[in-house]
Amino acid sequence: MTASTDTGVSQELLEAGRRAYELDREHVFHSWQAQGPFKPMTIVKTEGSYVWDGEGTRMIDLSSQLVNTNIGHQHPRVVAAIQEQAAQICTIAPQHVNTARSEAARLIAERTPGDLNHIFFTNGGADAVEHAVRMARLHTGRHKVLSAYRSYHGGTQLAVNITGDPRRFDSDYSSEGVVHFMPAYTYRSYFGSETPEQETERALRHLEDMMVLEGPKNIAAIILETVPGTAGIYAPPPGYLAGVRALADRYGIIYIADEVMAGFGRTGQWFAVENYDVTPDLLTFAKGVNSGYVPLGGVAISDAIFETFRDRAYQGGLTYSGHPLAAAAAVATIGAMTDEHMVENAERLGREIIGPRLQEFKAKHPSVGDVRGLGCFWAIELVKNRETREPMAAYGGSSPEMNQVVAAIKAAGVLPFNNFNRIHVVPALNIPDELLIQALDVVDRALTIADGFVTG
Structure with missing residues (x-):
């Protein structure tokens, strides 16, 4: 050929x-x-x-x-939706309700697992990660963030420090409060594992050791790509994510699932966590939410974390949060994905x-x-x-x-x-x-x- x-x-x-x-x-x-x-x-x-x-x-x-x-x-359905939205409202400040953003939030919340019923919109994946970590820190009153080596979470300052691959090296500062740990990676096991079951048991033991040694009272969140993307598409071994969920619950740590790349159908489920029957406290998304036709990302927020900000202002936002053109593209994308299976x-x-x-x-x-x-x-x-x-x-x-x-x-x-x-x-x-x-x-x-x- x-x-x-x-x-x-x-x-x-x-x-x-x-x-x-x-x-x-x-x-x-x-x-x-x-x-x-x-x-x-x-x-x-x-x-x-x-x-x-x-x-x-x-x-x-x-x-x-x-x-x-x-x-x-x-995709003609999404292109038409963007054109129709542009003819009606091209842009509006995020403090105002607009139909496209409200409908996009509903459609996303319907598809997220558990009680991730509240959607904060960003411009992309990196700022979604930044805001998810900020929410976790404000919710817990803690500062440290645990993140795996061989991961990628974005190119902005905090997100690139959270990242666990070489792209963070030139901007790596301990002041960002990030602590890296070894991931469960069966093919290149850091624990000498010979089976997936061994990898799960040894990787979870290592993770708990890291939590204990860093001081659980200091750790706001653990963030994991459900299936790491640019780091190698190494799916977690059976039981690993359930174990992470259990450790987070044991020590009062917020579990953030980074689904920026793995979400919106990429793994054969709407969200990759559905393959492992776990529900995070926060879930970041971008990319596939509208196939990248207009920049859009966001954080899906659990009811418990939402309650922290019911009567307390969340000090974070973006001029283009839930931009109408991006949100209209998301509505059309989710509709096309659903109708076309x-x-x-x-x-x-x-x-x-x-x-x-x-x-x-x-x-x-x-x-x-x-x-x-x-x-x-x-x-x-x-x-x-x-x-x-x-x-x-x-x-x-x-x-x-x-x-x-x-x-x-x-x-x-x-x-x-x-x-x-x-x-x-x-x-x-x-x-x-x-x-x-x-x-x-x-x-x-x-x-x-x-x-x-x-x-x-």
Whole structure:
């Protein structure tokens, strides 16, 4: 398979893309990049599970961009909702009631587990995390926050300190009150575990030790990505999250579930915690809530924490909290996901297509050390040696070997999501079966290149 050039992309559009690239390189400061050597891809058109680059090449979007376009690109129902809302009320201050925000809050609260009945809207995931932690601190009167290594919680100051991957290193300050602990990660166990059951027992023992040694009376919250995303899509072993919930209850600590990436159908449930039958005290969301069409995030709040602020002002807010265009996009997105059974389809795609195919990759390719995931949320972990589990790229970086694999996938017309030594399979929840299979065929062939770097 080779990438295809779509004749529907006009020369005018391509020329506009070239001009955009020139202006980008002259004026745009990109996130997470050294600005000089960076050569960004230009995108001139999107539709469904396709994107078109600056040369008019059509590519299957296996990345869902930053794992947020859960309903694919340019869904007509959501585009129409944004247009209709813009014709009525483009923006209004957050102290005023507006129909779009009220309905979005109702729809989200209906789908969250337990008594997470109150919704505070933010502009995205990082500020959702910041506000969730602030709420927990004000509710408990405590300051410390426990967070796992190998996690990501956002790029703002507190959120990046809470983050447990190398992106926090340049901004890591102990004054933020964050304490990191080792996660339950079965493939690369920090506890020498040989079974998932051992990993659960040992990781929970470690976590309780951390709570005791840090002083429970000082700990406001523990925050966990239900299924860590950019850190590796390593789902928690059976019983781990239930154990976290029990420890939080034992010591009066607020349990915050970060569902910014894993929420809104990504794992085959509306929220990933539903896979583990636990209910957090606070739940952060963003990305899939409206497929990223307009920036939106938020915090779902339990009744108990809501009561703290019934007669006490919550000192926090944003000019664009529940922005009408974003909220209207959320209403339309949730409606489309419900009516088109996208959450159920995500579960089916993982069970029938992605999971079995990735297991075939593991059996076929010696470079594949591990495959894991659920729904439309999977990772392929590449190694140079299965016995030692030496990664194909070091933690916190890339490698020439990984670059070759990723380049081969792109050259064959698929836009992947890759991080460190992993290829993530994170398509839109409504990607057609045949398109998903076609994209996985491309990944399969590219893994042959990775096999060439295996040393044992």
